[in-house]
Amino acid sequence: MKLIESKNIEEIIEACARPSISNEQIKPIIEEVFKEIANKGDEAVLKYTHFFDKVDLNQLEMERSVVEELAAQTSVELQEAIKVAAKNIERFHASQQINSTKIETAPGVFCWQESRGIERVGIYIPGGTAPLFSTVLMLAIPAKIAGCKEIILCTPPDKNGNINPAIAFAASITGVNRVFRVGGAQAIAAMTYGTESVPKVYKIFGPGNQFVTAAKVKAQEYGVAIDMPAGPSELMVVADDSCVPAFVAADLLSQAEHGTDSQVICVLNNAELYEPILTEVKAQLADLPRKDIAEKALENSRFIITEDRLSTIEIINEYAPEHLIICTEYNNELIMNIENAGSVFVGNYTPESAGDYASGTNHTLPTAGFAKAYSGVNLDAFTKKITFQEISKNGIQELGPTIEKMAEAELLQAHKNAVTLRLK
């Protein structure tokens, strides 16, 4: 982890540039996958599954009973842990429900919004070494609360055509309606167009490698919404003398182990904290099973020593971290001034892992500075708000002339007529 000595905010932000990724080479591959699946449906999906997942399936959907059988293979302890996490996630996301209020904006003019769950949503869960069953909870639970009617899940099969038991368990307790054994860009394309087996969905959620991300971006061209274009994960820790160096080091490593392209930034008000934290990082790193990954990620990572609280706040908001841990004596001041961040963890006893798994907040968050414009996944992400309005006969008499005047000025006579006729 490089120590950045500059006090110039622009230079600091430049030194914290995220590892850049280019999707240019994979675009043509994605184009081809989409084209083939548009034309050949399941046949093409099965071909790609044979190619990438080394398995020949006779059907893409996994029967409910098979999902349940697999789910039962999850250890009782893990089942219990998943249930605790699910309950907290449900509580927090249920608290995000809002009631529509009908407003009388002008006499006789009533306006309101109503939330509706997006009818059909698709959840993508990657396979690979780390089975991300926690992401099933993070996506299926709010979908259910939002009232999404059909929740489908795609995840790549192993060589035996099975999926990870913990993923099956998480799917079975969260109300996922259908499970498909499809991974990669082919899963995203299948949910975009719909195939004989896989239904077309209106919105696709979930993480994935750069093929999956590029495919999600492509899906948007066909009118399918996506949660967000997710990039490599990142964490900023802001600490002062009130922090515990061993905790800070552990948090930095918990992010660094995600992938070689992860980035962690440690912002300190006091140069004397640098050494003890770095020492802890090195000590803890030694025993990690994913040591090589974390080590590589630490190369992209930075220590920053700030001059004062104001510059700390500026660095946070300019970097716009996906995850932000604050362990300082002025946490409340920071909270009030944080403009751009995905999820914020306050105090010495709030590790990022808590939010990754079980505290109740969502772990699908804006990376790469997207926190400047995007929220993380929350209940809103699974709903649309429809506007309604009802105007009384007297209401239109009163408001009508305003509308007529404006329509006329925009040279839209028929817009005006629609009012004029009602005023007669």
Add this chain to the structure above:
Amino acid sequence: MKLIESKNIEEIIEACARPSISNEQIKPIIEEVFKEIANKGDEAVLKYTHFFDKVDLNQLEMERSVVEELAAQTSVELQEAIKVAAKNIERFHASQQINSTKIETAPGVFCWQESRGIERVGIYIPGGTAPLFSTVLMLAIPAKIAGCKEIILCTPPDKNGNINPAIAFAASITGVNRVFRVGGAQAIAAMTYGTESVPKVYKIFGPGNQFVTAAKVKAQEYGVAIDMPAGPSELMVVADDSCVPAFVAADLLSQAEHGTDSQVICVLNNAELYEPILTEVKAQLADLPRKDIAEKALENSRFIITEDRLSTIEIINEYAPEHLIICTEYNNELIMNIENAGSVFVGNYTPESAGDYASGTNHTLPTAGFAKAYSGVNLDAFTKKITFQEISKNGIQELGPTIEKMAEAELLQAHKNAVTLRLK
């Protein structure tokens, strides 16, 4: 307007297919505009302004005093109308503010969300024949309520380098911070990269022709958020014997006059309503200044006679209209069952024009069936929600083992360590 006789919902929806638009030809043009503005900044913007708007500007930004001078040219009556509309729009969007509630998801585990306005937003207002000053209200008012710190507006200049006075007036009363005389794809590219004059923004809002829309889609590749990819406008009217044929006809025409690619769909429960409505459409059409446009749009438009309420509901939700007017004896039943629509107008005295201008609801809405996954622009569109969590020392003792178990099962040891260390 063609009458669709089928009772098969799939066939009906197929008959209501939106006029398709291909962006393939304009993609390379957009690429070039973006590339040139990325490299040459203002110089390239001025070049395109010379080319498209036939004016040589010495500066892109319009001084505050000049905006005010132009604004003052707006007639007093129109100023008053704009103010009435602005007040209603402000009331409705202010009512969408929500207070964050802190939830204790588990003992000692506190989670909450806080809304923050997106710091820098860009509003694009097209020029052309119809000066869309109403869109300034629809975008700048919620931006202000949301707490966006910098609201910039881009709109193409006329041949004298001026902008429309009503647009200037709307900008000046709504708190737009800076006005730039730039139109088309060059405006979107300038707001995407930032130039010497035009600041880079985090989210771009506003309508435009297909060049502007394609440029907004392109902007997303650079991490800039957009309100939505807007297509041609559309309206569905659902009416039964309780409707007034002349009102229905006026509403259909008010949408049809927008553009030749607009579409209006009239869903009736009773075939006998068809003739009187069509007669009214023809009669009212004759006097419209934008008759040619409306006539062309009516070619894409359809009458549908439905069998029953259920199929009416199904047609609404499958078509997912941007605007939906319901004039029936069972409006409440419809409201409860509408899943997919942008904005709904209830009853005989609620023309779409009301929502276009002055009732308070937003008129930037999802077209082309996007209402299946997207909301229209509302206060949310200008905010991000940041998640916060704070766990007490006792809280992590209780929740910790759950996190440890899950992290271990996902093979993420450092995630587990961050908790284990805190439990000691």
